[in-house]
Amino acid sequence: MPTMPQPYPLLFEPFFQDYLWGGRKLGTVLGKPIPPHGVWAESWEVVEHPTHTSRIINGPLAGKTLADVRTTAADWLLGSHCTAAARFPLLLKYLDCQRVLSVQVHPDDDYASRMPQPDQGKTEAWYIIDREPGARIYAGLQPGVSPEDLRAALANGDVERLLHVLHPEPGDAVFIPAGTVHALGAGLLVAEIQQSSNATFRLFDWNRVGPDGQPRPLHIDQALDVIDFHSGPRTVQTPQPTASASRQRLVQCQKFVLDRVIAPGDILAGDDRFHIITVPIGSARLRYSGGELELSRGQSALLPAAMEKTNLELNGAAVLLDMFEPAP
Numbered sequence: 355m356p357t358m359p360q361p362y363p364l365l366f367e368p369f370f371q372d373y374l375w376g377g378r379k380l381g382t383v384l385g386k387p388i389p390p391h392g393v394w395a396e397s398w399e400v401v402e403h404p405t406h407t408s409r410i411i412n413g414p415l416a417g418k419t420l421a422d423v424r425t426t427a428a429d430w431l432l433g434s435h436c437t438a439a440a441r442f443p444l445l446l447k448y449l450d451c452q453r454v455l456s457v458q459v460h461p462d463d464d465y466a467s468r469m470p471q472p473d474q475g476k477t478e479a480w481y482i483i484d485r486e487p488g489a490r491i492y493a494g495l496q497p498g499v500s501p502e503d504l505r506a507a508l509a510n511g512d513v514e515r516l517l518h519v520l521h522p523e524p525g526d527a528v529f530i531p532a533g534t535v536h537a538l539g540a541g542l543l544v545a546e547i548q549q550s551s552n553a554t555f556r557l558f559d560w561n562r563v564g565p566d567g568q569p570r571p572l573h574i575d576q577a578l579d580v581i582d583f584h585s586g587p588r589t590v591q592t593p594q595p596t597a598s599a600s601r602q603r604l605v606q607c608q609k610f611v612l613d614r615v616i617a618p619g620d621i622l623a624g625d626d627r628f629h630i631i632t633v634p635i636g637s638a639r640l641r642y643s644g645g646e647l648e649l650s651r652g653q654s655a656l657l658p659a660a661m662e663k664t665n666l667e668l669n670g671a672a673v674l675l676d677m678f679e680p681a682p
C-alpha cells in the first residue's frame with residue numbers, strides 16, 4: 355500500500371442529474387452549485403459506479419477519485435474487513451422531486467449479478483428533509499396483491515390503487531429493500547442512501563411521455579421477476595435509541611446503517627469503518643486530529659475507515675446523517 359496521508363474528511367464535487375421530475379431546490383434549499391437554468395433532480399454526493407465516480411476536492415488527495423483511493427488503499431478507506439470490495443459499496447444522493455417518479459422496483463444482488471450488464475442489487479432508504487402538504491410516497495403493494503392483479507392493473511393503466519400510500523413528515527425515514535415496489539411522489543426533498551447501483555426496473559410511468567413525446571421504456575417482465583409480493587405495505591421507520599443520547603438509529607440492514615445525530619457532543623469514526631456524513635438541516639463542525647471542518651447545509655463528507663475518533667458539533671437544530679456498513 356502506498357503511503358497515505360493522515361486521514362481527513364474527504365469532500366467531493368457533486369454530480370447533478372437533470373431528470374424531468376426535478377426542480378431548483380438542490381440549489382435554493384441545499385446550496386448546491388446547480389447550473390443557473392433548468393430543472394435538477396439529483397445530486398450524487400458520494401459514489402463510485404460506472405455511471406460516475408466522485409472526485410476529491412480537498413486536502414492532499416484533491417484531484418483523485420474515490421476509485422483511485424479504493425484501489426490503492428482499500429484498508430485506509432474501507433477498513434480491514436472489506437478490502438475485497440469491487441467498488442465503493444454505498445451511494446448517497448439528494449433528490450428534489452417536483453413530480454411523481456415512475457413506479458419501480460430494484461433487484462437484489464443475486465439477480466443484478468446475472469443481468470446482461472451486471473450491477474449490484476439496490477436496497478435503499480430515504481430521509482425526508484421537507485415535503486409539500488399532502489406529498490405522497492408509494493411504499494410497497496397493498497396486502498394480498500398477486501402477480502395477476504398487478505399485470506391486469508398494468509394493462510389498464512391504474513396501478514395506483516394497488517400501492518400502499520404514505521404521507522411522510524420531515525424527519526421520517528422510509529426503508530425500501532430490494533424487491534419492494536415504490537415511487538417517490540411530488541413535493542419531496544429527500545436524502546437517499548443506497549447500494550451503489552443503477553439497477554432499476556420501471557413498472558409504470560403514470561401514462562406519461564418523455565421529452566421526445568414517446569413513453570419511456572418499461573421493464574415489466576424483469577420487474578415481475580424481482581418483486582417481493584410480501585414486501586409492503588411499508589411504514590415509516592421508528593427511530594431506535596443507541597448508546598449515544600444524541601444519536602438515533604433509523605435503518606439497520608445488511609447493506610447499511612442510517613443514523614440521525616441531533617445534538618452536539620457525538621463522536622464519529624474511530625471504528626475501522628468508513629462513514630458517509632451529510633447535513634440536511636443546519637450546519638456542523640468536525641474536530642479531528644489534524645484539523646477541523648465546517649459542513650454547511652447540504653454538504654457531505656466521507657470519513658475514511660482509518661480516521662480516528664472525531665468530535666462533532668451541531669449548530670442549533672441541525673441534523674447530521676451518518677451512514678456506514680454494519681459490523682461484519
Ligand SMILES: [Zn+2]
Binds near residue numbers: 458536
Ligand atoms: Zn428506487
